[in-house]
Amino acid sequence: MNLKTHLQTKLSEAAKLADLSPDFIPITSSKDEQHGDLSSSVALSLAKMAQKPPMEIAEKIIGYFDKNDEFIADVFTSPPGFINFKIHPSYYQSLVTEILESDDSFGKTDIGVGKTANVEFVSANPTGPLTVGHGRQAVLGDIVANILEWHGFVVTREYYFNNAGRQMRLLAESVEARYRELTDGIVDFPEDGYQGNYIKEIASDILKEHGKDLENGDELFRKTAEEVIFNDIKSSLKYLGVIHDQFSNEKTFYETGAIDKTISDLKEKDLIYEADGATWFKTTSLGMDQDRVLIKSTGEPTYRLPDIAYHINKVERGFDFIIDIFGSDHVDTYPDVLAAVGALGYKTDHFKVLIHQFVTLLKDGQKVKMSTRKANFVTLKELIDDVGVDVVRYFFIMRSMNSHLNFDLDLATDQSEKNPVFYLQYAHARICNIIKHGEHLGVDTKANFDASLLNHKAELELLKTTGQFTDIMEIAYTTLEPQGITNYLQDLATKFHKFYGECRVITDDQKLTSARIALINTVKVILSNGLKVLGISAPERM
DSSP states (O other): OOHHHHHHHHHHHHHHHTTOOOSOOOOEEOSSGGGOSEEEOHHHHHHHHHTSOHHHHHHHHHHSOOOOOSSEEEEEEETTTEEEEEEOHHHHHHHHHHHHHHGGGTTOOOTTTTOEEEEEOOOOOTTSOOBHHHHHHHHHHHHHHHHHHHTTOEEEEEEEEOOSSHHHHHHHHHHHHHHHHHHHOOOOOOTTOOOSHHHHHHHHHHHHHHOSOOOTTOHHHHHHHHHHHHHHHHHHHHHTTOOOSEEEEHHHHHHTTHHHHHHHHHHHTTOEEEETTEEEEOGGGGTOSSOEEEEOTTSOBOTHHHHHHHHHHHHHTTOSEEEEEEEGGGTTTHHHHHHHHHHTTOOOTTEEEEEEOOEEEEETTEEOOOBTTTTBSOBHHHHHHHHOHHHHHHHHHSSOTTSOEEEEHHHHHOOSTTSHHHHHHHHHHHHHHHHHHHHHTTOOTTSOOOGGGOOSHHHHHHHHHHTTHHHHHHHHHHHOOTHHHHHHHHHHHHHHHHHHHHSOSSOSOHHHHHHHHHHHHHHHHHHHHHHHHHTOOOOSOO
């Protein structure tokens, strides 16, 4: 039984009897145990409409509340108008059986069953190795996809990249310049070209395989560089545990005529005009602050044009939910793209755009300076080699995606409980060790148990926390923010370690031992489920 849904239903029925019609009934965990286990602020939200004090509304609602409920021990009000619930221990004790029977499906819902979702993320152009900044988006995208799959969606993980335009031209020119340096000894490196050893290595490989007589501007420079770098990108993502289902590229939309059709359709809607030698998108007529350039005076398109065609393509593929994950440098671009898609008659209400902030590496408390263009950066592979894939994945989501992330290399390499990843994994491993120790002593760890014996305060606190997992996963679906899962798992691990310090699991009392082993098994189930969604391992020993 979902306790919050149950309470919302009971409150809704009571409010109706009190001639009140709340749009939504919030239920939150109480921070102060004097206010019970759960609280609702519904009376506060109804005060303005009812034109009555919140406390009066709260008292009126609980006057109609059905108190004959096996799990609600008490319902009472507190200023300035909260309705509080004390939950009977029998409810929390009943969770043990529910969690153990549900096992790896505990906390799942059917929200997305029969629906499809597309999650586009990383989408770095093949101009160099993936960096630490790309890594945050890779982990975010993968976990967002995991959250959707947890709730029943069939998810397509997609990578969209630009293999045409100025960046790729600069890449080809950079590789050719290093090739000429090897063949002729002449260095004529392009301004803003891509530097770094990887460019030299590509040029050297081309020389070895194709000789020194390639013509100026040979397409081989671009094609080889793109292929080599993309293979490295895919390898880095696989190293991180990220596998994309589909790769789409900008060039395709030129070849299929989708770009020309987009321009034509926008012209038909009178949303295109020419000025100063450039082609403009009349976004001001769609309520935007200023018009945007779609094609520069040089004839080169801006990102917006192919992105419009690409997003139309995604709509036409029929996904029920489309998610774009971008860095904060895209915050000014995507509203124009979605405005164009909507203006051309396509629905956009199933789009959700997630923006994440950037990453700073810290070493000895100091910022590690990096420049992608100068190839002075830490690659994603190097970071994983230094601290491990579990730590990398966890550290990228331990802060809200809306917050700038300081990646502390000293903490990341710390293998003690100070490291939040090891703290979680150690809780899981400790539970496994306790169970194995019990088995070694001849304890039947799969025996029938009496959960009503779990009455110690630390036991009940642990049970209350396990019961929050379903709500946490539903919130994760609503917000598509992984950080809430990490915060919850840390709280669960803390409650477990506290319980372990206060309650001996293996005792001379066989019945109590069976109940406590069942209890720690529920924690093991939830830690395993939560870590799986995060793409982090749950080791049985450390």
